[in-house]
Amino acid sequence: MQADLPLPDDAAQAHSAHLAALIRAEIVAEGGSLPFSRFMERSLYAPGMGYYSAGSTKFGEAGDFTTAPELGPLFASCVAQAIAPVLQQIGPEAEFVEIGGGSGAFAEIMLKRLLELDALPARYAILEPSADLRERQRERLGQRLIPPVFDLVEWLDGPPSGAWNGVLFANEVIDALPTPRFTLRDGEVFEEGVALDGDGRFVRTDRPADALLAAAVRHVERYLEQPFPDGYRSELLPQLPYWIQAVMGGLDRGAMLFADYGYTRREYYQPDRDDGTLRAYYRHRVHNDPYLWPGLQDITASVDFTALAEAGTQAGFDLAGYTTQANFLLGNGLQERLNEAEARADETTLLRLRNEAKRLTLPSEMGERFQVMGFSSDVEFGTAFLFNDLSWRL
Numbered sequence: 001m002q003a004d005l006p007l008p009d010d011a012a013q014a015h016s017a018h019l020a021a022l023i024r025a026e027i028v029a030e031g032g033s034l035p036f037s038r039f040m041e042r043s044l045y046a047p048g049m050g051y052y053s054a055g056s057t058k059f060g061e062a063g064d065f066t067t068a069p070e071l072g073p074l075f076a077s078c079v080a081q082a083i084a085p086v087l088q089q090i091g092p093e094a095e096f097v098e099i100g101g102g103s104g105a106f107a108e109i110m111l112k113r114l115l116e117l118d119a120l121p122a123r124y125a126i127l128e129p130s131a132d133l134r135e136r137q138r139e140r141l142g143q144r145l146i147p148p149v150f151d152l153v154e155w156l157d158g159p160p161s162g163a164w165n166g167v168l169f170a171n172e173v174i175d176a177l178p179t180p181r182f183t184l185r186d187g188e189v190f191e192e193g194v195a196l197d198g199d200g201r202f203v204r205t206d207r208p209a210d211a212l213l214a215a216a217v218r219h220v221e222r223y224l225e226q227p228f229p230d231g232y233r234s235e236l237l238p239q240l241p242y243w244i245q246a247v248m249g250g251l252d253r254g255a256m257l258f259a260d261y262g263y264t265r266r267e268y269y270q271p272d273r274d275d276g277t278l279r280a281y282y283r284h285r286v287h288n289d290p291y292l293w294p295g296l297q298d299i300t301a302s303v304d305f306t307a308l309a310e311a312g313t314q315a316g317f318d319l320a321g322y323t324t325q326a327n328f329l330l331g332n333g334l335q336e337r338l339n340e341a342e343a344r345a346d347e348t349t350l351l352r353l354r355n356e357a358k359r360l361t362l363p364s365e366m367g368e369r370f371q372v373m374g375f376s377s378d379v380e381f382g383t384a385f386l387f388n389d390l391s392w393r394l
Contacts, residue, residue, distance in 0.1 A: 004285060005287065023042050033194060034194050036180065040179065054130075067172050068259070079110065079257070079332070081332045086381060087166065089380065096110075100171075102137075106171065111141075126156065127159065159246055159248070160248075164254075168248055168256040170247075176300055185231075201291075213238055243311075244314075258303075258308060261371070268304045278299070279300060306394045317375035322389065326360070331385070331386060332384055
């Protein structure tokens, strides 16, 4: 175990042990190993037991990590300014779909700001797989939004069905998609799996990759214009184009906006990043043991934004822009929000907002580790990506 990690309480350890036993049984039933992506899926999303399916606190100081919307109002306010022109172009039938609503903090500020900008959608839908988080979101929004605005909110059990026009938004979602891991042996592609040692502990194993993963690895090698060396290990999401098309449903006219941590492809697969980007989060500590306490810790991998650009354009959308989170926020009203606060906020509030802005934009914090990418179809983002668009780096 990682020496600096606090121990879960007895109930949490029992919960994790139960989920681990279910995963062990599945490993045995499948002949001795599971793809790592399946292990990650069960750890995060097993009904009622996975990290995102159970009821533990995940966001903020009491949880395991802090997302940009949980820091305060600035992130959602800037996103609202970026997408308001899209919603206004579409008109009265425009819808907004948020994938994974967190605590509801983003939806709260987003709707309040869109109201100020006269750009409220006809529907604000949240696609949230966790029943516990749904209830937390419903309670928060019910308390903090005026009734006519709260009435716009609904929760989806799956991607939007039928044709729709509007905006699809996801913050820190793609990093939590169950990802295959690959390695190379004698020039051949192998997929990382999870097996059991003699004491029933989870251990890494490798087996020949299927055709989809092998083809995806070769695609990346062609892009990089060089093969991966033997022993190189990393993550790759060959299913990303299918996921994009699934979550957008029948989105016809509108935009998609994704914010997450990651790199362009050449940065992602640098020679010295030879064990990938996989990591786990527990109580605001980052460590490299994905097998520790299934169901109690987040497991993530960085996003290949070149792959995301390919997936979005394959879905029939134009790449509208790509930049760092700092550039995106500065280009969409961050300084204006701070100026407004200086004029009307007390010193305590102003200090909090300034600290929030620093965490969102400083290179040592979220400013450059997080990236934002937009796609559009028959709409214009306006000025959303005019401040230092980095699409040329993809």
